[in-house]
Amino acid sequence: MDISKPHAALLSSPGMGHLIPVVELGKRLVTHHNFTVTIFAVTSPMSPAESDVIQSCMSPKLFDIVQLPPVDISGLVDANSQIVTQLSVMMREARPAIRLAISDWNPRPTMLIVDLFGTESLPIADELDMPKYVYIASNAWFLALTIRVPFLDKEVEGEYVDQVEPLRLPGCKSVLPEDVVDPMLDRTNQQYFEYVRIGSEIPLSDGILLNTWADLQPTSLAAMRDEDLLGRVIKSPVYPVGPLTRTVSALDDPLMFDWLDMQRSESVIYVSFGSGGTLSYEQMTEIAWGLELSEQRFIWVVRQPSIGAADAAFFTAGNASGGDDPLNYLPNGFLTRTKNVGLVVPLWAPQAEVLCHPSVGGFVSHCGWNSALESITNGVPMIAWPLYAEQRMNATLLTEELGVAVRPKVLPSKKVVGRQEIEKMVRTIMQDKEGHAIRARVKELKHSAEKALSMDGSSFNALSELKNHCSMKARAP
Secondary structure, three states, X not given: OOOOOOEEEEEEOOOHHHHHHHHHHHHHHHHHHOOEEEEEEEOOOOOHHHHHHHHHOEOOEOOEEEEEOOOOOOOOOOOOOOHHHHHHHHHHHOHHHHHHHHHXXXXXXXXXXXXXXXXXXXXXXXXOOOOEEEEEOOOHHHHHHXXXXXXXXXXXXXXXXXXXXXXXXXXXXXXXXXXXXXXXXXXXXXXHHHHHHHHHHHHHOOOEEEOOOOOOOHHHHHHHHOXXXXXHOOOOOEEEOOOOOOOOOOOOOHHHHHHHHOOOOOOEEEEEOOOOOOOOHHHHHHHHHHHHHHOOEEEEEEOOOOOOOOOOOHHHOOOOOOOOOHHHHOOOOHHHHOOOOEEEEEOOOOHHHHHOOOOEEEEEEOOOHHHHHHHXXXXXXXXXXXXXXXXHHHHHHHHHHOOOEEOOOOOOOOOOOOHXXXXXXXXXXXXXXXXXHHHHHHHHHHHHHHHHHOOOOHHHHHHHHHHHHHHHHHHOO
């Protein structure tokens, strides 16, 4: 190992949506900016998909990944606690193992980059005398709300969802009460207190990395650099380094891709609700009918319907063991009637590979930021279907500000979306004049993203600035 290179320790919290962007950041630092990288991953004991991501990094091996043992939090939180609470407690309890693993690694890293749920580990960098950064694998609007929440906590009376006026973010688009992130839905719940804490800890870092790019969100990014706006909260540099999305790998599903190869260009709509999203039985039925009535070709990734939370599959992504075959929950005759029109895939599909296939022309997405970026970078317009976390904000950003998606009239997390509306949205994206305009816009953003990541592009230069900043911080007395 070249000890003259900067050596970044990247800390990932459990969950596919957290591990993938950290891995992709690590790849970018090594291949384009001459870093040495070691990833310290706190993994979930139940997610084989996380293990698959880690294994995929071994060939070619660009960096070391240290899997920290899963943390037993069964005596600390209820098993039905919200995901934000569980992740926060896991990362808190993992701190001794994180500290030991980083301090014992030889040669020791020279900088620490934590993710959203790793901010309580920032003091480890102080103890080991190295610069510390936070990587928010989401967009600038989400970061603006997160760092503003400790102030809103003091300014706003009552529940956020009961407010009449939008929540103001200086210099950024305001947030409608119905769009707030999940931790803000109940101010008496532990996940809210964890979110406020995270919002107060992020500005304590030496810099913030964001999975967006300069031309995608210029207004929000400018507000973070303006000391009269959000810059008074964020006193450290903000580095828009995206879009960092999962690298496409060799195709391992010949049936699906042979079928896609036979379809017309941009004629297939892909339906998937992310690594952790699930639907009710009633909503699954309406989606099935909506797809059938639309008469459009489709690939639909189906899971067992949920009884409770929409994020029920968060810790079990890719887990095919146990339970009924999810195909048993589809309407009678659906598979027979649509056998020449669509493919129904149980549990999981290689999303990055599907979205980059030329036959795919639309994406029904839960609006997780990783998925949104994968869609944009492949020039695929979306039907925004937010379920949990910050996805309602993302859906609003994608439809109203970026113009790359349509969405249902009701929030899918609140009410079942009917088959006629689903049919209409699918036809809009795949056939109608409005869909053509959305497709043109998303292709503009695809080119913008490519430019940002290219040599001397804005995101390439942001990581170069990070490298220089880290070097100066390391040399400072």
